[in-house]
Amino acid sequence: SKKQRIAVLAGDGIGKEVMPEGIRVLEAAAKRFDLPLEMQHFDWAHCDYFAQHGQMMPDDWKAQLQGFDAILFGAVGWPATVPDHVSLWGSLLKFRREFDQYINLRPVRLFDGVPCPLAGRKPGDIDYYVVRENTEGEYTALGGIMFEGTDREMVLQEAVFTRKGADRLLKFAFDLAQSRSKKHVTLATKSNGIAISMPWWDKCAEAMAKNYPDVVLDKQHIDILTARFVLQPGRFDVVAATNLFGDILSDLGPATTGTIGLAPSANLNPERNFPSLFEPVHGSAPDIYGQKIANPIAMVWSVALMLDFLGNGQGAWRQAHDAIVDAISQTILSGPRTPDLGGQAKTDDVGQAIAQLLA
Numbered sequence: 001s002k003k004q005r006i007a008v009l010a011g012d013g014i015g016k017e018v019m020p021e022g023i024r025v026l027e028a029a030a031k032r033f034d035l036p037l038e039m040q041h042f043d044w045a046h047c048d049y050f051a052q053h054g055q056m057m058p059d060d061w062k063a064q065l066q067g068f069d070a071i072l073f074g075a076v077g078w079p080a081t082v083p084d085h086v087s088l089w090g091s092l093l094k095f096r097r098e099f100d101q102y103i104n105l106r107p108v109r110l111f112d113g114v115p116c117p118l119a120g121r122k123p124g125d126i127d128y129y130v131v132r133e134n135t136e137g138e139y140t141a142l143g144g145i146m147f148e149g150t151d152r153e154m155v156l157q158e159a160v161f162t163r164k165g166a167d168r169l170l171k172f173a174f175d176l177a178q179s180r181s182k183k184h185v186t187l188a189t190k191s192n193g194i195a196i197s198m199p200w201w202d203k204c205a206e207a208m209a210k211n212y213p214d215v216v217l218d219k220q221h222i223d224i225l226t227a228r229f230v231l232q233p234g235r236f237d238v239v240a241a242t243n244l245f246g247d248i249l250s251d252l253g254p255a256t257t258g259t260i261g262l263a264p265s266a267n268l269n270p271e272r273n274f275p276s277l278f279e280p281v282h283g284s285a286p287d288i289y290g291q292k293i294a295n296p297i298a299m300v301w302s303v304a305l306m307l308d309f310l311g312n313g314q315g316a317w318r319q320a321h322d323a324i325v326d327a328i329s330q331t332i333l334s335g336p337r338t339p340d341l342g343g344q345a346k347t348d349d350v351g352q353a354i355a356q357l358l359a
């Protein structure tokens with residue numbers, strides 16, 4: 001069958017430490033399941049490149065990446081040298097928007113053996129997806145600052161929601177819920193305070209729900225929703241959210257399952273007009289970079305999501321996904337653990353343990 005082509009960009013900070021473990025596991029899985037794939041590494045989309053070139057990526061970045069089936073991404077950002085909005089708008093946010101990766105799928109799961117910060121929770125009690133809108137919403141560069149430095153200084157920042165953008169996000173969320181046993185969609189809203197866009201989102205969701213008679217729609221304001229992520233995580237199944245709300249929820253959710261060092265994400269263009277991008281939820285973690293103690297599991301799980309996507313959820317690709325997730329579970333339960341999970345292992349100890357289980 002056709003070779004799947006993967007572009008690899010490690011990025012900054014611990015992106016450079018977890019990516020080799022992701023690749024180690026990817027290679028082990030490819031070998032064991034005989035997956036036809038090839039990787040190509042790109043040494044840009046990081047802040048050292050910016051220091052040399054005054055921009056995050058070469059001008060022809062899009063042409064260079066366009067033909068790939070997937071992008072495997074580490075993390076970008078080094079605020080000590082490049083302002084975050086410059087590095088992120090110059091790389092990751094460009095990928096998401098230019099490659100129309102409008103779904104950001106972020107699973108949240110409590111694994112057996114993880115010290116859970118929520119009292120009395122066991123595996124199975126926390127098992128949901130954040131389905132985050134990934135190309136519009138609150139993330140814009142529309143607006144400006146006026147009268148700067150005077151007592152009339154003001155700033156305006158627009159949010160943009162399109163009907164197409166809302167409907168395709170909601171459709172994905174309802175389809176996902178339909179395929180699961182709970183069949184439940186929570187919409188993260190704020191229609192009490194944000195008086196135009198959020199009531200509009202509520203209506204879009206209600207309209208979409210009509211097409212899914214066996215899926216329950218539960219609209220929750222974002223404030224109480226965050227409280228329930230902590231107090232009643234078992235309520236959730238599929239959580240649909242705008243770009244900013246989804247960003248916040250997808251750090252909070254994994255934190256309730258022990259550490260954000262486990263959390264993967266899939267930035268999807270479901271139509272496959274462009275490459276989709278797979279990356280940890282976390283960032284470059286300047287505070288621990290260099291110690292080689294970053295948890296590589298978020299990266300490794302992202303590799304699993306990538307393989308599942310490349311194989312359309314079928315055959316050897318699906319088996320490879322399942323085997324990686326099993327190896328992750330087993331390693332969390334009885335293998336080496338990085339400090340964020342209470343252990344003393346290094347990044348590569350964990351990567352090696354997972355790869356060995358796959359061999």
Ligand code: NAD
Pocket residue numbers: 014074075076077078079084088092260261262279280281282283284285286287288293294295296298338340
């Ligand atoms: P962060 O996710 O990098 O780190 C937050 C905290 O979590 C830190 O204490 C860090 O040590 C810890 N942490 C993160 N990943 C970990 C892992 N794998 N194992 C163990 N501990 C881990 O968030 P931040 O500090 O807000 O951001 C740092 C930089 O990363 C900024 O430049 C930010 O813009 C960028 N960032 C990038 C992405 C991305 O590329 N997708 C995501 C988030 C933040």
Ligand code: IPM
Pocket residue numbers: 077088093247281283
């Ligand atoms: C994430 C990150 C990014 C986001 C930042 C780095 C722009 O936090 O992938 O969750 O907000 O989307």
Ligand code: MN
Pocket residue numbers: 247248251281
């Ligand atoms: Mn985030």
